Amino acid sequence: MKDFDLSVYLVLDPGLCAGIGMIETARRAVAGGATMVQLRDKQADTQRLIEIGRALQDALAGTNAKLIVNDDVAATVAIGADGLHIGQGDMSVAEARARIGRKAILGLSVETPELAAGADPALADYIGAGPVFATPSKLDHKLPVGFDGLAALIAASPIPAVAIGGLKARHVAPALSAGARGVAVVSAICGQPDPETAARALATEISACRSKPVTRCVEA
Template sequence: MKDFDLSLYLVLDPLLCADLGMVETTRAAVAGGATIVQLRDKHAPTKTMIETGRVLKQILHGTNARLIVNDNVEAAIAIGADGLHIGQEDMNAADARRLIGPDMILGLSVETEALASAIDAGIVDYAGIGPVFATPTKPDHKQPIGFDGLARIVRLCSVPTVAIGGLKAEHTADVLSAGADGLAVVSAICGQPNPQAAAALIAKAIKEARQ
């Protein structure tokens, strides 16, 4: 069984993180309680992704947080990342698994009940479900599903789930009561004046919601 905790999943956005940078944002967020950090930069060349990822890997060393790379198999392997996350349009999950091997965590974006039902738990380790709300960090996203849609999709998933899409600390209880294992956030931490405090606020909300 792979060891990872989806409860507070930070997706890095290079533009939102520009003031502090992705490295310092990560350091602060993990100190505040982030359990997974996803390196997502759709426009960076692979070489830059690898350089950034290796620094992030050093920061996460000795913590329980895991490093996931978005949609770049070559970078994920070169970094020695803990995992890879792919969207439905990126590549076939079985092909991704073949490339990264059996030990790396593989996450898959899921927007509909049909896609949730089709997940092969022998290939995919977790599903990212959303968008719960519309979000400016991903302008081409699918129709928002809301908490009811989230609950319906979670029920059909044979793997752990993390909700994504416009989520903030005040949504934590609704996300967890819909059955998701955690929430993925971008702007709730990236670009905040104090990313550590922002992460700690969500981590506290998770703890309270689970009591």
Template sequence: MKTFDLSLYLVLDPDLCRTHSMVETAMAAIAGGATIVQLRDKYVGTEGLIRIGRELMDAMAGTDVPLIVNDDIDAAIAIGADGLHVGQDDIPSQTARERLGRDKIIGLSIESETVARQVDSAIVDYVGIGPVFATPTKPDHKPAIGFDGLAGLIKIAKLPSVAIGGLKSNHVDPVFAAGADGLAVVSAICGQPDPEAAAHKIATAITATKSAFAR
């Protein structure tokens, strides 16, 4: 059975992870409270992703934190990763499901109402919605949707959702108020002097916000 927690979703960035490697950053973030790690590197190719991904899988063994590979299904399969995240211009989610099987996690990026209405919950496990804000870590992104746009797409998609796009610790409240199950961060952890402390700050804010909403 697939179980995952979208609360604090770390997207690794190779450019930002220069002082601390992606493996070091991931492990520090997990220690600080990250609940999912996504390997995203558009420059190293499939073989490079496999090499880094296997290092991550070895390091993360026993943490119960899933490793998701961005876009590259061949790498995800070779790594034995827990899942795959695809965008609108990547491999179709139906094809990904057929190749990965039922036990793997599949996430899909959503940037518009049209796409949100077309998501098949029998195929996709969660959606990544955004960008909430413009972000330099993904320069080819669609226009920012803000928190109102985030809330609207969450209602349409009707799937577990993680907000993404320029999010920091001070955005935890509005992200959860919009109905998201978590927030995905890149520079808020990657490239920080102390990735564990950065993750802990966000995780603590998430716990407080969830507690407040549960009252």
């Protein structure tokens, strides 16, 4: 079984992170408790993603945080990133797995229970379930599912799920109660005055939630 923790999953956005940059945002966020960092830059070509990804690797060296690349398989392989995340409109899960190898982490975005149920445990390692809420960081997202919809997605999935879509620290408890292993966030960390403090707030909420069964938050 692969060793990764979906608890605080930072999705980098070059626009929102412009103040201090994606590298420094990631470094500070991981210091605050971020467990996964996804490099997502839809405007960058493969070579640019490789440059950013290698800089991120250097920034995260010595930590347990995993580096995931969004969509670009060639960049994922060239960087030697920990994994790849793809959407429904990208290449097939089977092709992605074949290209990144068996050891890399593979995540898949799902928006319906049918898609969640179709996630193959032999190929994918986790789903990004949502969007829970509408979010300006991804203008082409599907209709928001809310927490009831999130619970339906996760119940249908044979693999672990991270909740995504407009989530903040106050949404941790209902997301974990719906069965999520963690929350994937963009603006809750990117663009915040202090990414370390912002990440720590999320990590603290998750820890508190898991320590109190009465909240119905599930354990990872």
